[in-house]
Amino acid sequence: MKIEKRKLSPEEAEIISKAMRLTNNIMGYTAKELASFENTFVASNGKEMIGIFTYVELENWIDLKIFIILKEYRGKGYGREFFDYAFKQMRGLNKSIYTVTRTPIVMRLLKEKGFAATNLFRLPVLVCCTKQR
Secondary structure, three states: OEEEEOOOOHHHHHHHHHHHHOOOOOOOOOHHHHHHOOEEEEEEOOOOEEEEEEEEEOOOEEEEEEEEEOHHHOOOOHHHHHHHHHHHHHHOOOOEEEOOOOOHHHHHHHHHOOOOOOOHHHOOOOOOOOOOO
């Protein structure tokens, strides 16, 4: 499997957007949104795209946005290998990692890496309020 960090082409973004719409428990993005992500890793078999993962780097956090393996490549070991690579890349940034997911396979992979599920309302959130004059 070949993995490279780069933006998605418009065609690749459309393929991923369609795959996301057809996958249960995964939040969808438009092709335009997918193509705009800066931190995107693309896995391929040398000829065709297998899947992607994207994250957004915040001040003290890494937000794992997308991890998807295209349907025709699932169940062949690509997902675990790609996830291990993704996890290593994010850990190398020395920040806390979080994601919001309902996808059972992603939850299992995260649990294997020592993650714990939490209620969304327990995530660290800073809320700033100002009065208008």
